[in-house]
Amino acid sequence: MAPGRLAETGSSELPWSEAESRLGDLIAEFGPSSKSSRRQSAAYPFTHLRTDGIWTLSRDVPMDTVGPLDAAPISGRLEASLERALSRPGQIEEAARQLVDAQFPRTVAPDVLIAVGLDPDQVFAGGASFAPPEGKRQRSSSWPRAILEAWDRQCAFCGYDGQLGSSSVGLEAAHVRWFNLGGPDELDNGMALCSLHHKLFDRGALGLDEEYRILVSGVFSARTEAAKRVYDLHGRPLKPRRGTDLPAIPHVAWHGREVFRGQPLSV
Numbered sequence: 001m002a003p004g005r006l007a008e009t010g011s012s013e014l015p016w017s018e019a020e021s022r023l024g025d026l027i028a029e030f031g032p033s034s035k036s037s038r039r040q041s042a043a044y045p046f047t048h049l050r051t052d053g054i055w056t057l058s059r060d061v062p063m064d065t066v067g068p069l070d071a072a073p074i075s076g077r078l079e080a081s082l083e084r085a086l087s088r089p090g091q092i093e094e095a096a097r098q099l100v101d102a103q104f105p106r107t108v109a110p111d112v113l114i115a116v117g118l119d120p121d122q123v124f125a126g127g128a129s130f131a132p133p134e135g136k137r138q139r140s141s142s143w144p145r146a147i148l149e150a151w152d153r154q155c156a157f158c159g160y161d162g163q164l165g166s167s168s169v170g171l172e173a174a175h176v177r178w179f180n181l182g183g184p185d186e187l188d189n190g191m192a193l194c195s196l197h198h199k200l201f202d203r204g205a206l207g208l209d210e211e212y213r214i215l216v217s218g219v220f221s222a223r224t225e226a227a228k229r230v231y232d233l234h235g236r237p238l239k240p241r242r243g244t245d246l247p248a249i250p251h252v253a254w255h256g257r258e259v260f261r262g263q264p265l266s267v
């Protein structure tokens with residue numbers, strides 16, 4: 001949010017009066033599920049990022065508590081030398097790219113960038129997108145193909161199997177536990193999903209229970225018949241080809257805990 005604000009206004013200064021709602025909403029939408037209120041979720045990074053030396057507050061307050069933030073006006077800002085460094089051309093985009101690459105899959109990163117006022121096309125311009133920094137885990141280049149083949153080139157949720165010529169189109173290899181958050185490139189951590197269901201799975205609108213039934217989030221809503229078809233997936237079992245590795249339960253549980261939004265539909 002701070003790099004986005006710097007790009008938008010030329011300053012990363014963020015009053016608590018704005019952070020408490022906007023940052024709270026961003027954390028609720030893109031962060032792991034939490035029982036904290038939105039204001040409390042916003043208060044954690046707003047006060048705590050000071051310990052990393054990258055964030056300053058206009059007056060001293062205790063860590064993590066909302067009350068002192070409400071007591072009088074207060075604003076946060078990136079540390080001055082960091083803000084100067086980021087103000088050089090291209091640096092905000094570079095920082096934003098590294099942040100989203102470290103935390104989100106490719107299906108989600110553009111949504112996060114748009115939500116904080118950055119343009120994904122600019123952030124990922126230049127070809128460096130998603131290249132792992134030195135020393136980071138390398139992705140397996142053969143994993144996506146192995147996953148598509150293991151699932152017989154069909155979406156594990158809806159059975160979509162479109163091809164153009166001899167190659168699948170609109171079909172992707174989806175990690176259950178996100179790669180950049182420790183998910184391995186193994187056959188038991190992936191499914192073939194059509195582009196729509198991949199996106200909905202990574203945003204937590206769709207999930208899996210531990211009996212491999214598809215879950216639709218109660219937070220997901222749709223107005224048209226086309227979008228309402230997503231509800232029809234609820235409770236449907238995954239249908240792998242005989243012999244296909246199903247996602248391992250610890251990965252399924254991770255997705256349920258960290259990605260799935262709210263509670264599943266009740267019927």
Ligand SMILES: [Zn+2]
Pocket residue numbers: 155156157158159160193194195196197
């Ligand atoms: Zn599908």
